[in-house]
Structure formats: C-alpha cells, structure tokens
Amino acid sequence: MARIVQKFGGxxxxxxxxxxxxxxxxxxxxxxxxxxxxxxxxxxxxxxxLIARAKSINASPDEREMDMLxxxxxxxxxxxxxMALHALGVPAVSLTGAQAGILTESLHTRARILxxxxxxxxxxxxxxxxxxxxxxxxxxxxxxxTTLGRGGSDLSAVALAASSKADLCQxxxxxxxxxxxxxxxxxxxxxxxxxxxxxxxxxxxxxxxVMQARSxxxxxxxxxxxxxxxxxxxxxxxxxxxxxxSMEDVVVRGVxxxxxxxxxxxTHIADRPGTAARxxxxxxxxxxxxxxxxxxxxxxxxxNLTFTVPRDAADQAEKAVRAVLDELGGGEISLVDSIAxxxxxxxxxxxxxxxxxxxxxxxxxxxxxxxxxSTSEIKISVVVDEDTADExxxxxxxxxKLDAEA
Amino acid sequence: MARIVQKFGGxxxxxxxxxxxxxxxxxxxxxxxxxxxxxxxxxxxxxxxLIARAKSINASPDEREMDMLxxxxxxxxxxxxxMALHALGVPAVSLTGAQAGILTESLHTRARILxxxxxxxxxxxxxxxxxxxxxxxxxxxxxxxTTLGRGGSDLSAVALAASSKADLCQxxxxxxxxxxxxxxxxxxxxxxxxxxxxxxxxxxxxxxxVMQARSxxxxxxxxxxxxxxxxxxxxxxxxxxxxxxSMEDVVVRGVxxxxxxxxxxxTHIADRPGTAARxxxxxxxxxxxxxxxxxxxxxxxxxNLTFTVPRDAADQAEKAVRAVLDELGGGEISLVDSIAxxxxxxxxxxxxxxxxxxxxxxxxxxxxxxxxxSTSEIKISVVVDEDTADExxxxxxxxxKLDAEA
Numbered sequence: 001m002a003r004i005v006q007k008f009g010g011x012x013x014x015x016x017x018x019x020x021x022x023x024x025x026x027x028x029x030x031x032x033x034x035x036x037x038x039x040x041x042x043x044x045x046x047x048x049x050l051i052a053r054a055k056s057i058n059a060s061p062d063e064r065e066m067d068m069l070x071x072x073x074x075x076x077x078x079x080x081x082x083m084a085l086h087a088l089g090v091p092a093v094s095l096t097g098a099q100a101g102i103l104t105e106s107l108h109t110r111a112r113i114l115x116x117x118x119x120x121x122x123x124x125x126x127x128x129x130x131x132x133x134x135x136x137x138x139x140x141x142x143x144x145x146t147t148l149g150r151g152g153s154d155l156s157a158v159a160l161a162a163s164s165k166a167d168l169c170q171x172x173x174x175x176x177x178x179x180x181x182x183x184x185x186x187x188x189x190x191x192x193x194x195x196x197x198x199x200x201x202x203x204x205x206x207x208x209x210v211m212q213a214r215s216x217x218x219x220x221x222x223x224x225x226x227x228x229x230x231x232x233x234x235x236x237x238x239x240x241x242x243x244x245x246s247m248e249d250v251v252v253r254g255v256x257x258x259x260x261x262x263x264x265x266x267t268h269i270a271d272r273p274g275t276a277a278r279x280x281x282x283x284x285x286x287x288x289x290x291x292x293x294x295x296x297x298x299x300x301x302x303x304n305l306t307f308t309v310p311r312d313a314a315d316q317a318e319k320a321v322r323a324v325l326d327e328l329g330g331g332e333i334s335l336v337d338s339i340a341x342x343x344x345x346x347x348x349x350x351x352x353x354x355x356x357x358x359x360x361x362x363x364x365x366x367x368x369x370x371x372x373x374s375t376s377e378i379k380i381s382v383v384v385d386e387d388t389a390d391e392x393x394x395x396x397x398x399x400x401k402l403d404a405e406a
Numbered sequence: 407m408a409r410i411v412q413k414f415g416g417x418x419x420x421x422x423x424x425x426x427x428x429x430x431x432x433x434x435x436x437x438x439x440x441x442x443x444x445x446x447x448x449x450x451x452x453x454x455x456l457i458a459r460a461k462s463i464n465a466s467p468d469e470r471e472m473d474m475l476x477x478x479x480x481x482x483x484x485x486x487x488x489m490a491l492h493a494l495g496v497p498a499v500s501l502t503g504a505q506a507g508i509l510t511e512s513l514h515t516r517a518r519i520l521x522x523x524x525x526x527x528x529x530x531x532x533x534x535x536x537x538x539x540x541x542x543x544x545x546x547x548x549x550x551x552t553t554l555g556r557g558g559s560d561l562s563a564v565a566l567a568a569s570s571k572a573d574l575c576q577x578x579x580x581x582x583x584x585x586x587x588x589x590x591x592x593x594x595x596x597x598x599x600x601x602x603x604x605x606x607x608x609x610x611x612x613x614x615x616v617m618q619a620r621s622x623x624x625x626x627x628x629x630x631x632x633x634x635x636x637x638x639x640x641x642x643x644x645x646x647x648x649x650x651x652s653m654e655d656v657v658v659r660g661v662x663x664x665x666x667x668x669x670x671x672x673t674h675i676a677d678r679p680g681t682a683a684r685x686x687x688x689x690x691x692x693x694x695x696x697x698x699x700x701x702x703x704x705x706x707x708x709x710n711l712t713f714t715v716p717r718d719a720a721d722q723a724e725k726a727v728r729a730v731l732d733e734l735g736g737g738e739i740s741l742v743d744s745i746a747x748x749x750x751x752x753x754x755x756x757x758x759x760x761x762x763x764x765x766x767x768x769x770x771x772x773x774x775x776x777x778x779x780s781t782s783e784i785k786i787s788v789v790v791d792e793d794t795a796d797e798x799x800x801x802x803x804x805x806x807k808l809d810a811e812a
Contacts, residue, residue: 016459019463020463058489062489065492080459082474
C-alpha cells in the first residue's frame with residue numbers, strides 16, 4: 001500500500017462533470033490499494049469572479065479580507081469533491097487548510113508555510129477515508145485565514161506530501177508532463193519521463209509554466225518526489241526528483257523559450273564604481289525583477305549596461321532608471337521589446353564541455369544573432385531577436401537530439 | 407457608548423448595492439458612538455445555488471459536507487461587508503463562526519450552540535473595529551464546521567448579543583416589525599412598539615414568519631432584548647423583551663392566521679385506553695408534528711379523533727395512521743386541507759376573562775364556523791374553513807380594537 005497525494009487544479013475541477021471525473025480517478029487510485037490525500041483548487045473562474053465582486057465594493061480591498069473571501073473557492077470544491085466520492089461509495093472527508101493543520105506566516109495573500117500538523121489528516125486516513133484538503137490556504141498562529149499566493153495549491157500538495165511522508169505526489173494539470181520544448185514551437189518535442197528538481201526549477205523560471213518555482217523548491221528541500229501529469233488522460237507524466245547519476249548522461253534536458261522579457265539598454269553612462277549598484281538599487285526599490293545583465297566598458301570612460309526585465313515592468317523600469325541618470329552623470333536609455341530568451345537546461349551540462357559551442361553553432365546556422373548570454377551551472381540562456389526565436393529553438397532542440405529517446 | 411449587535415439577512419445583503427447600504431447603516435451606528443457587532447447571512451440565492459450544485463453531484467449529500475459547502479455563503483458576505491466598511495473609512499474585521507468562538511454540538515445541518523468564547527470578538531472590538539461575524543455557522547469541539555439550521559443567523563445574533571453582553575440586538579429584515587396582524591389580510595393592522603418573548607413565541611409558532619421560535623427562546627433564556635426592524639428604512643421596529651407589568655394592560659397583542667395546516671379526522675375508532683396513544687406514537691415515529699387535538703366520545707363505544715398537522719406532512723400522516731387502524735379495531739380516516747387557524751395572543755389574557763367570548767362572538771358575526779379550539783395561557787386558537795379565514799381575522803382584529811394605539 002502506498003500513500004499518494006493527488007492535486008487537481010482549477011481547470012480539472014472546473015464544473016460538476018469534471019469534479020465527478022476527478023472523483024472517479026481518485027476512487028480508482030484508492031481501489032488499487034492506496035491511501036489517497038487529494039488537494040483541489042477553486043473551480044476555474046470562481047477566484048476571478050470573487051475578485052471582481054470585491055473590486056466593485058472596494059477598489060483596493062484589504063488583504064486579510066481578500067483571503068477570507070478567496071478561500072471560499074476551495075472550500076466549495078473540497079465539499080463537492082467529497083460528495084462526488086460518496087456517490088461512488090468511497091468514504092471521504094474534506095478539510096479546510098486550517099483543519100488540515102497548514103500553519104503559515106501571518107502574511108496575507110502570499111504567506112509561506114511554516115509547518116503542518118498532520119494529525120487530523122492521519123486520523124481521517126486511519127479511518128479509511130480519502131482526505132480532501134483545500135489547496136492554496138492555511139491559517140496563522142492567531143487563527144487568521146491566509147492564502148499562499150500564486151501556485152499555492154501545488155505548494156499545498158507538495159507540503160502535505162512532505163508532512164504525511166507520502167510515497168508519491170501527483171500534480172494533475174492540463175498538460176501531459178514536462179516536454180523537451182514547447183510542442184507548439186517545436187513539433188517533435190518529447191515528453192520527459194523524469195527530470196531533476198534543478199532542471200525543473202530552471203525550466204519553471206524560464207517560462208515553461210507547468211509549475212511555480214516555489215513548489216519545486218519546496219519539493220527539493222524536503223525530497224518530495226512528484227509527478228506532473230494530465231487530468232484528462234491516463235498517460236504517465238514526468239517524474240520530478242533528486243538528480244541521480246544516470247541523469248547526467250543527458251547533457252541537455254530541454255529547451256525553453258521566454259517571450260515575456262524586454263531588454264533595457266543604457267549607453268554612455270560614466271564608468272565608475274557604484275553606477276551599476278545605484279541603477280539596480282532603484283530597480284529593486286521599484287520591485288522589478290532583473291534577469292540577465294551585461295555590462296561593457298567602452299572607450300573614453302563610458303560604459304554600456306544592458307539587462308532584461310519582465311515585459312510588463314519594462315516601462316516602469318525605464319522610468320525608474322531615467323530618474324537617476326542625471327545624478328549618475330548622464331546617459332541614454334532605450335527599450336527593446338522584440339526579444340526572446342532561448343535557454344538550454346540540463347544537469348549533465350556540468351560534466352560536459354562543448355554545450356555552449358553546440359548551442360551557438362545551431363543558432364548561427366539559422367541566422368539567429370545572439371544579443372546577450374548568461375549561464376548558470378545547468379543552464380545557458382541567450383537573447384535573440386523575437387522573430388528568429390521559434391526557428392532558433394527548433395535548431396537548438398535538433399542539435400542536442402532532444403527528439404530521440406534518451 | 408452602547409454595544410449593539412446588528413443582524414442582516416440574505417435579502418438585506420442580496421447584492422453589491424445592498425451590502426454597501428448595510429455598511430452605511432453600520433457606519434452610522436458606529437459614528438453615533440456605539441460598538442457594533444454585525445451578523446450577516448449568505449446573499450439570498452447563494453445557499454439554494456450551492457444546494458443545487460451539491461444535489462447534481464450527489465442526490466443525498468453527506469450532512470458534514472453540506473455544512474462545509476454552505477458555510478462558504480456567509481464567509482463570502484462577511485468579507486465583502488468588511489470591504490464595504492473599509493471603503494467608508496470604518497475599521498472592520500470579519501470572523502467566521504469558528505473564529506468568533508461559536509461552539510456547537512457535533513451535529514451537522516442543525517447544531518445547537520453550546521457556548522461562545524467571545525475573546526476574539528472582544529479583542530477586535532477593543533481595537534476599534536466593527537466586528538462582522540458569519541451567521542448560521544459554528545464549530546464543534548473537534549474542529550468540524552457546523553451549521554445551526556433554519557433561522558440560524560438570527561440565533562447567531564442573539565447568542566452573540568448574550569455572550570458579549572450587548573445593550574441591544576437589532577434584527578434587520580424585510581418587514582418593519584411585528585404587526586397586530588398580517589397587513590395583507592388585515593389592512594388596518596398596526597406595528598407593535600413592543601412585545602413579550604412569550605407573545606413573540608406564540609406568534610412565531612403561529613405562522614407569523616418574522617423569526618424562528620428557537621431564536622426567541624434563546625433570547626428569552628438569556629434575557630437578550632432585541633428589535634425587529636426593516637433594513638430598507640429607518641423606522642423604529644418592534645422591541646422584543648421580558649414581559650413587564652404594563653404589557654398586561656393589553657389583553658390581546660395580535661391576531662395570526664396560519665394556512666399551512668391540514669385537518670386529519672378519524673372516526674369510528676374504538677373508545678378504549680391506548681388508542682390515541684398508539685396513533686400519536688406512529689405519528690411521532692414518522693417525525694410529524696401534531697398541533698391541535700380534539701377527541702369526542704360518541705355513542706356505542708366508538709370515538710372520533712381530530713388533529714391538525716403541517717399541510718406538507720398530511721399525506722404522510724394519513725398513511726401512517728391508516729397502517730395501524732386495523733390493529734386498533736377499525737375506523738375511518740379523512741383529510742381536510744381547506745382549513746385555516748386563527749389565533750389571538752397576549753400575555754394580558756391571563757388576567758382578563760372574556761377573551762374567548764369576544765373572539766367567538768366576532769367569528770359568529772361573520773359566519774365563521776369553529777371546527778376546533780385549543781388554548782394556552784396566552785393564546786386562543788380556532789380552526790375555521792379556509793374561505794372564511796381572512797374575514798374572520800379582520801373581525802377578530804376589530805373586536806379587540808387592535809388598530810387603535812395602546
């Protein structure tokens with residue numbers, strides 16, 4: 001008998017029929033002799049509806065009250081899911097985040113989980129129940145209802161898997177798993193059977209929106225093995241786990257394309273200590289995440305500084321920097337939106353040289369000009385013109401033979 | 407400074423505009439220097455919507471899960487009401503039933519309140535907040551979410567008024583208060599300024615659907631003075647309180663008409679001990695409330711037994727009795743739906759004779775034939791033909807001069 005956590009997102013529980021389908025899958029998992037903990041999100045659309053209602057009452061609603069309001073979404077789903085299981089003759093009991101013992105910081109709309117008291121979950125499992133827990137929500141030490149922010153239900157699932165020492169955590173979503181590339185861009189992209197936490201983290205942060213990075217980080221920290229798979233079929237998905245030796249045989253695990261960045265180019269700024277620090281200080285104060293950074297020193301004591309920011313923060317970034325250019329002794333600033341970031345990711349990269357050479361060669365063959373480069377231990381990213389991005393991604397995918405079975 | 411509990415039902419918080427109106431009224435009460443505890447129901451329609459969703463998943467949904475599901479209705483309203491108060495610059499904080507310390511029995515869909523730990527309410531009031539509590543819901547000793555059943559939000563309000571030693575509890579509803587009769591039947595009916603708990607209880611049980619009897623009983627038990635008033639205007643309502651001496655000056659407080667009863671007539675049953683007991687035993691086992699009972703012994707050792715039951719339980723009552731008639735030695739049973747019960751209520755009745763004479767005289771003058779009579783210390787009820795009920799009620803109202811100011 002194994003203990004399995006199954007998480008279903010808003011689309012998977014979007015209406016009555018889908019909730020019934022989820023119940024059927026859970027019932028099958030239990031009938032196979034497993035203990036099952038289910039984590040569900042609010043039905044898709046419900047959260048937006050509640051937000052709209054709040055905004056029509058108060059343009060900037062209090063965060064504590066938003067948490068009070070939004071947590072009704074999952075509370076509805078857990079009750080309906082329990083009823084659907086009962087209709088199949090499966091004993092099941094629903095628990096809110098608070099009842100499931102999910103203790104968080106006293107921070108509303110984006111609390112971190114501090115600990116989980118899983119005694120109630122254990123008690124209900126021991127009685128033979130499927131235990132259905134409301135994702136996304138918790139309670140702080142003072143009994144206030146909190147929410148975990150974006151990707152919160154995945155986090156609930158991974159955290160419950162850790163606290164209840166589950167054998168497996170299944171994240172059911174609307175994709176079949178993690179692919180070597182986005183199949184809409186690279187038609188011969190292949191679903192991966194497994195991937196390491198670090199590779200998944202790099203892919204998550206690179207715009208492969210299967211899961212938020214924080215849930216993967218949490219899983220890594222607590223060694224929770226999880227599977228990303230589709231709620232609409234029975235195909236096996238992708239197992240995400242600690243890196244094992246054999247994973248290093250694969251040099252590159254996947255190719256990611258991120259079109260949600262803009263390039264900020266600052267030219268003719270004084271080449272003296274503190275200039276870059278001041279610029280990134282004002283960006284930090286404005287809450288803007290900076291991704292890739294390249295600085296070149298030119299002739300005559302002037303420097304050029306280029307960096308990328310999320311596209312929806314680009315105008316704000318430009319404004320923030322422009323405000324300090326005079327103080328820094330002048331300079332020019334420009335924005336380029338038409339860029340894309342192509343990245344290759346793989347833990348095997350560490351022990352193989354020549355990855356950059358292969359990647360850059362493939363890019364050059366399709367005429368994709370490299371504007372910026374950044375690397376980490378298991379990732380190489382380049383910025384290219386947005387128009388060449390898809391072809392570039394296909395070329396890189398091909399160069400690393402990612403369409404072939406490992 | 408007074409402490410006031412204000413309760414608003416589903417119609418009063420039915421949409422965004424109404425929630426804003428409730429917030430405005432609460433803000434005014436607070437601006438007048440009062441501490442305010444607000445109790446709200448689910449928006450009208452929400453509960454039925456949730457029930458429909460549950461039934462489409464499971465024809466007989468589990469009661470625990472129904473409570474989990476239905477309590478989201480009030481949780482939504484408390485958050486929205488808090489946001490509406492914030493929009494008016496009023497500090498406010500919402501609490502679920504559990505957070506407000508409303509401890510109930512471990513019984514789902516119809517739990518009784520065991521106790522209230524009002525420390526959280528006191529803490530939030532002390533910080534200057536309006537405290538908004540979800541009506542209808544509580545938590546049991548094991549941390550399960552429970553609901554209080556029909557009229558539950560009124561009960562929450564009265565119970566919170568008791569536990570927080572409020573000076574006044576205002577029940578805002580869609581009527582202006584308690585009337586001497588239903589104004590749709592008796593056009594010159596008059597709103598009462600005050601009424602005793604016992605009179606209100608008799609009226610509640612007689613089909614004047616202002617409030618459920620259990621909330622009035624609770625208020626009586628804990629001496630909570632409450633006011634029933636309209637959420638749609640600023641007219642003073644009706645104060646419900648312990649009987650005071652002057653109340654006895656009014657012999658009859660009001661006239662009630664109840665059309666939701668049917669008459670069950672059993673004839674030719676054996677006149678021997680145990681017959682009536684057996685009949686009411688089977689009715690009790692079937693969960694049918696019997697109201698008025700009259701038994702006549704005829705000639706030849708046979709008896710007639712007549713009683714009234716709620717109209718929607720009449721068929722079930724007939725079936726239950728028919729099943730035991732043979733065992734009792736035979737008899738005939740018939741149902742009469744076209745009846746109405748006219749009642750007069752007043753604590754002053756105790757010390758005045760002649761009330762029955764006045765009532766029966768008025769009925770006789772309009773040709774309303776009395777089929778059954780029952781009395782309590784502060785009430786006289788008669789069953790008449792349904793067709794004569796309205797005229798009968800007007801005649802009785804007139805006979806006791808209820809349209810004149812006391």
